[in-house]
Amino acid sequence: MCFGSNLxxxxxxxxxxxxxxLLIIVSVMACGHSDKSNKILQEAYEVHKKSxxxxxxxxxxxxxxxxxxxxxxxxxxxxxxxxxxxxxxGQLIEVPGIEEEHDHSGHDHxxxxxxxxxxxxxxxxxxxxxxxxxSIENKINELMQSNK
Numbered sequence: 001m002c003f004g005s006n007l008x009x010x011x012x013x014x015x016x017x018x019x020x021x022l023l024i025i026v027s028v029m030a031c032g033h034s035d036k037s038n039k040i041l042q043e044a045y046e047v048h049k050k051s052x053x054x055x056x057x058x059x060x061x062x063x064x065x066x067x068x069x070x071x072x073x074x075x076x077x078x079x080x081x082x083x084x085x086x087x088x089x090g091q092l093i094e095v096p097g098i099e100e101e102h103d104h105s106g107h108d109h110x111x112x113x114x115x116x117x118x119x120x121x122x123x124x125x126x127x128x129x130x131x132x133x134x135s136i137e138n139k140i141n142e143l144m145q146s147n148k
Contacts (some may be wrong), residue, residue: 005136030089034124036119037119038097038104038119040119040120040122040123041096041097041098041119041122041123042098043123044095044119044122044123044126045098045126046093047123047127047129048095048126048129050127050130051092051129051130051133052086052135054090054130054134055085055088055089055092055133057134057137058085058133058137058140061137061140061141061144062081062082062085062140064144065078065081065140065143065144066078069147070143070144070147073147074117074143077139077143078143081136081139081140081143084136084139085136088129088132088133088136091132092129093125095122095126096122097147125128
């Protein structure tokens with residue numbers, strides 16, 4: 001009986017060690033995945049901040065475009081640009097898990113909307129939004145240059 005009890009005790013110790021080893025491995029892997037996700041989300045947030053900055057700067061340019069000097073010759077194009085800006089504003093979403101450091105002058109987005117995207121998808125979306133707002137900025141700059 002001593003042999004069976006000893007075998008059972010050794011097996012129990014082995015199972016406990018294996019379980020705790022597995023638990024440690026899973027924890028380390030989860031932390032590593034979390035760190036990678038956090039880095040990607042932080043990068044997405046940095047891109048988001050750039051987009052918001054460009055968008056805020058467009059307000060002055062849009063105000064200038066609405067003046068009579070530009071409005072008379074380019075009304076249709078200005079209306080189109082304003083529509084694009086409004087649509088862009090509607091697409092802007094928060095990067096989850098990161099508190100924003102900016103005010104909302106010049107743009108609007110809903111902090112309550114939760115979008116189910118992976119960190120990589122959030123990064124790609126923010127990069128796309130930055131490209132879009134820069135494209136709009138370029139259209140405004142071209143229009144302003146053509147009227148000088």
